[in-house]
Amino acid sequence: MLTNTEFSIRSAFSILYEYCYLIIPVSLACIAVKRRYLSLLSKHPGPFWASVTRLWKLYLTSRGRSHIDLPALHDKYGPIVRIAPNEVSLASPEAARQLLSAGKGFHKTSFYWVFPPPSNPDIFTEIREHVHAQKKRVANVPYSMAAMQQLAPFIEDTIDMFFEKLDGFTHANDTTVDLGAWLHYFAFDVLGEVAFSRKFGFLEQGVDVEKAIKTIDDSQWYNGLIGQIPELDYVFRRNPIWSLLPNTGPGLITRIALSEMDKRKPFENIEKSDRQDLLASLIKGHLKDPSKFSTGDVFAVAHGAIFAGSDSTASTMQSFFYHVLKNAPIYAKLQSEIETAARSGTISAKVQWSEAQQLPYFQACLKETFRMRPAVGLNITRAVPVGGAEIDGVKYAAGTEIAVNGWVLHRDKTIFGDDVDVFRPERWLDDKENAKNMERYLFHFGGGSHVCIGRNLALLEINKVLPHLLREYTFKLARPDAELTAHTTFFVVQEGLDVYITRNKA
Numbered sequence: 484m485l486t487n488t489e490f491s492i493r494s495a496f497s498i499l500y501e502y503c504y505l506i507i508p509v510s511l512a513c514i515a516v517k518r519r520y521l522s523l524l525s526k527h528p529g530p531f532w533a534s535v536t537r538l539w540k541l542y543l544t545s546r547g548r549s550h551i552d553l554p555a556l557h558d559k560y561g562p563i564v565r566i567a568p569n570e571v572s573l574a575s576p577e578a579a580r581q582l583l584s585a586g587k588g589f590h591k592t593s594f595y596w597v598f599p600p601p602s603n604p605d606i607f608t609e610i611r612e613h614v615h616a617q618k619k620r621v622a623n624v625p626y627s628m629a630a631m632q633q634l635a636p637f638i639e640d641t642i643d644m645f646f647e648k649l650d651g652f653t654h655a656n657d658t659t660v661d662l663g664a665w666l667h668y669f670a671f672d673v674l675g676e677v678a679f680s681r682k683f684g685f686l687e688q689g690v691d692v693e694k695a696i697k698t699i700d701d702s703q704w705y706n707g708l709i710g711q712i713p714e715l716d717y718v719f720r721r722n723p724i725w726s727l728l729p730n731t732g733p734g735l736i737t738r739i740a741l742s743e744m745d746k747r748k749p750f751e752n753i754e755k756s757d758r759q760d761l762l763a764s765l766i767k768g769h770l771k772d773p774s775k776f777s778t779g780d781v782f783a784v785a786h787g788a789i790f791a792g793s794d795s796t797a798s799t800m801q802s803f804f805y806h807v808l809k810n811a812p813i814y815a816k817l818q819s820e821i822e823t824a825a826r827s828g829t830i831s832a833k834v835q836w837s838e839a840q841q842l843p844y845f846q847a848c849l850k851e852t853f854r855m856r857p858a859v860g861l862n863i864t865r866a867v868p869v870g871g872a873e874i875d876g877v878k879y880a881a882g883t884e885i886a887v888n889g890w891v892l893h894r895d896k897t898i899f900g901d902d903v904d905v906f907r908p909e910r911w912l913d914d915k916e917n918a919k920n921m922e923r924y925l926f927h928f929g930g931g932s933h934v935c936i937g938r939n940l941a942l943l944e945i946n947k948v949l950p951h952l953l954r955e956y957t958f959k960l961a962r963p964d965a966e967l968t969a970h971t972t973f974f975v976v977q978e979g980l981d982v983y984i985t986r987n988k989a
């Protein structure tokens with residue numbers, strides 16, 4: 484005979500057994516209701532699925548159109564949009580300043596942790612703020628504008644090679660040139676010179692050598708996607724089985740970085756080496772205090788520079804040409820400024836940084852490019868520190884993730900004017916005070932303690948090569964009505980800048 488208690492336990496188990504198939508859906512529904520309606524973020528609007536699962540953000544990122552989708556989401560839902568159960572995207576440039584300012588305690592999220600190298604994070608992927616600060620102090624030295632200026636002759640040397648290649652296309656009027664691809668090759672070879680005192684061979688061969696550009700693009704696709712749910716990295720790349728899968732070994736850039744490291748050994752002789760490139764400076768930083776900047780850091784930072792600096796600089800130069808060539812009056816005004824400067828000697832044969840600063844219209848076109856098409860198309864995300872925080876008058880709990888995106892921020896009409904969707908360099912020239920204010924709210928290089936470390940190099944390179952190109956050649960879009968195709972899972976990768984080129988008469 485069963486006692487009453489035994490009977491009740493058995494009945495409970497049999498009911499549970501009978502309805503066990505409901506356990507998972509009911510639990511999921513409870514989690515969804517809690518996230519959707521009982522979270523501190525519930526008051527912020529956004530797509531339903533975004534509020535209940537991060538899979539929605541994974542889906543959004545997989546579309547490769549964050550630079551288009553995020554502004555559209557803000558148009559639909561307003562200045563604060565809930566884009567994941569624990570994450571909001573903010574449209575206000577003032578909020579972005581607060582979020583990205585140094586010393587406010589907002590720190591990088593585990594999104595960055597997915598980016599390689601997992602064993603030895605570089606400046607970009609290091610999410611422990613104090614370790615990041617330590618590494619960045621060492622790396623800031625070789626990235627200063629003064630240090631970059633020392634390397635200017637090697638940028639000039641790469642420009643010469645670039646022009647030699649372009650000259651090969653100027654004879655036949657009906658031959659189109661993929662200017663976007665050549666700008667990409669140029670950006671890579673400059674980085675090779677700056678980091679390792681050697682070109683990677685992109686310009687020389689005129690192709691994506693060993694598909695290095697594609698490899699970086701594929702790796703960005705993985706990082707950008709998996710970074711939305713970083714735990715997934717344990718299923719894939721951090722899964723020990725992954726390393727057993729057949730692979731082709733290190734790619735071109737990694738091989739060159741490794742062999743250059745080897746060539747510089749023993750590091751103690753570095754002072755005697757004839758070229759003080761980025762790698763040499765990083766090695767010196769390591770020798771000063773190996774406990775704060777290890778040999779692993781030397782490799783990670785030098786190698787990471789190529790990944791962080793190539794697509795970003797190429798994308799910016801492509802966007803510049805795209806907008807300028809699409810607007811005949813803007814192109815004509817720019818050509819006239821450059822021609823006058825060349826005739827009067829304001830710019831010399833090899834355009835110098837200081838000379839390019841004397842070209843107001845060129846500078847306005849560049850700023851307008853940074854505004855309209857920032858090279859990072861994915862959100863920049865930070866986590867709220869312990870104790871919570873208030874941004875732009877709204878309180879957020881500790882651990883909440885806050886995202887901002889240049890493609891959204893740079894379209895704020897209160898800062899940039901009603902015509903934010905128009906490429907209009909004049910907005911930077913109309914009123915000096917207004918231009919200063921707009922500049923405070925440009926985030927194309929990020930901001931605060933994580934501001935782009937390579938910005939001096941990128942600006943130097945761009946300020947040298949673009950005026951020089953405009954002086955030497957006339958470009959015409961091959962398909963003036965076509966848009967550039969662009970996709971992003973971090974940087975905006977673009978294709979379709981096909982042009983006709985003619986050499987200008989001396």
Ligand code: HEM
Nearest residue numbers: 607788791792795796799858927928929933935936937941
């Ligand atoms: C026009 C060209 C470039 C643009 C628009 C650009 C943009 C950016 C942005 C927006 C960030 C912040 C990302 C974030 O916080 O998630 C960043 C960070 C970074 N960039 Fe650049 N970048 C450019 C060129 C370069 C170059 C040439 C290098 C190196 C040679 C470089 C190396 C880095 C590194 C290492 C970081 C991480 C900084 C940190 O977290 O402290 N970038 N860049």
